[in-house]
Amino acid sequence: MLTNPDSHITVLLTIGCAALVTYSLRIGGLLLSDRLPQSGRFKRFMDALPGTILLSLIAPGIASAGFWGGVGALCTAICTYKTRNVFLAMLIGVGIVAISRQLSP
The missing domain is CATH 1.20.5 (Single alpha-helices involved in coiled-coils or other helix-helix interfaces)
Structure with missing residues (x-):
């Protein structure tokens, strides 16, 4: 206080x-x-920036989760790409990590 x-x-x-x-x-x-320029290299850079920021936020979490965190992230990405259902993809990724933690000694 x-x-x-x-x-x-x-x-x-x-x-x-x-x-x-x-x-x-x-x-x-x-x-x-x-x-700001509306074409050329700068525009391509600015268009890619949100994805790179998102990746920089997600990558440390995946790395700290270990092998099964990587498997869960990969399955999440594949499910999102195939089904376009982000909620289902997140459930699958979280489920993989949760099950791996329950099964590990």
Whole structure:
């Protein structure tokens, strides 16, 4: 618990500055989006960016889950590709990892 009144001000100032920086970046992106190239290499890079960000978030989890985490991720990807049902694919992936954890000593 914070007891020093100066620490309350510091916390509020830190939160305010973080909010200001966050929203400045968002507004800046919206204002600059019209000036970015709409074709060529930069457009291809920007089109691929969401997938690379998603992969960078998922890959550490797969790696830390070990072999069966990789098998579950691969089965999830295949099921999503074949059925286009993300919920079913996630259930299969989670099921594979859960069963492997129950069967391992």
